[in-house]
Amino acid sequence: MTPKIIQGKKAKDDTVNNPKVRNPKRGRGRPLVFDRAAALQAAMKLFWERGYEGTSFDELIDAMGISASSFYNSFDSKEALYCEATSSYLDWAGQWFLAILNDPSIDTKTAFAHLLAATADEFTRGDHPLGCMISLAGTHCSPGMKNIREMMVEHRAFSESVMADRMRRGVANGDVPPATDCDMLAAYYSAVVRGMAVQARDGAPREKLGKIGRLAMQAWPQRSAEH
């Protein structure tokens, strides 16, 4: 799921570069007093809810339940943490995303209908922040956030390319019209998903997102071409 990762900084300790952890299970030295994975999850949810700029360092370590010292012992910087949190998010979101696109029991059109329905569900679940951590991140930000911005642009382009690839497989399999412009159709569904993320953030209920997804499926190509 993850494309080339752009990291803000190189790890200071190059014995282990990504992620930074010196005492993985049971090494010498004082043991970690916190669960690194759980702390990362907490940071991810805070970034997801508030964005990178909207999340302060103190709020982060508070949510992670650790001190500044412990933080910098296990992570390189706020920016590096954001990269890791993004990877963690994509590991999770990539599961349902790719599972649906690669489901061999359904045809291409059905796969995208399922994808949009799942998006409506996942964007409005109660056990994590609304919407999506990728869709709207780094779109308007200061020049100092260039690294993060480029990373998010790449993540968005990557998910779009995954959708286009699935459509091309559909063309090859014969369940998508051969004249279909897969890149454009993927860009369209990508845009719809981004728009659903905005709606979710603004409080739209699951059913509303579901209907948006069903309307979006009206653009699926019929037997003849479209361009």
Add this chain to the structure above:
Amino acid sequence: MTPKIIQGKKAKDDTVNNPKVRNPKRGRGRPLVFDRAAALQAAMKLFWERGYEGTSFDELIDAMGISASSFYNSFDSKEALYCEATSSYLDWAGQWFLAILNDPSIDTKTAFAHLLAATADEFTRGDHPLGCMISLAGTHCSPGMKNIREMMVEHRAFSESVMADRMRRGVANGDVPPATDCDMLAAYYSAVVRGMAVQARDGAPREKLGKIGRLAMQAWPQRSAEH
């Protein structure tokens, strides 16, 4: 175009409440050395490009070409400036937006096709920042930005309601199928526009946005109902 405006702070000087200006044309006292409207435009473009959190006070007054003293003499706060900049943006964007939706020479479906085409054009023009100042603003931010967040949510809801109203007029006029769920169809086109804003920010060219808009028009209801 502008719905109920939520202001961050009340103007300190209640002789003139919105906008704050004591020496409008030619009053007593030292005259303003800068063009307030031009400074506001400059601030608007910076906010548009970088977002609220991504724009610092020093960058703002630098782009506006004024000092901190002059700033606080003519504006109440960064937040109040953002509200004014947003209003200024909506005054401008509302022009083409409403002009298309109220064009009496075209039917409802054509109006929305024009609307999406114009969106593709306006989101990718070279004489101002890419995308839209409203579509993605305040979606992920800190709790301290509650006022701004709620303001942007309201602006987005308002433009969606304007689209729904236009559709209902189409139903009344008979050029939109009577069983159409106008609120849902408007939510769908609203989502598409938000997605086009993301694509524009990520560097998608005008033609790509145009094709997304044309694909989105495939969801327009035929003679029979859809829900």
Add this chain to the structure above:
DNA sequence: GGAATTTTGGAGCGATGACACCAAAAATAA
């Protein structure tokens, strides 16, 4: 001209941002 009014330049303020430093603490290895 003098008084009143308003804006401007310039310095500075308290709070917060992200992070660095270092000695003490807690583990393992010998």
Add this chain to the structure above:
DNA sequence: TTATTTTTGGTGTCATCGCTCCAAAATTCC
């Protein structure tokens, strides 16, 4: 036990944030 390694608590730092204050400057009113 002692040496070694690693993490932790606590404090400090340096820059930036949005904003304030005040005396000087520039205008109009009388």
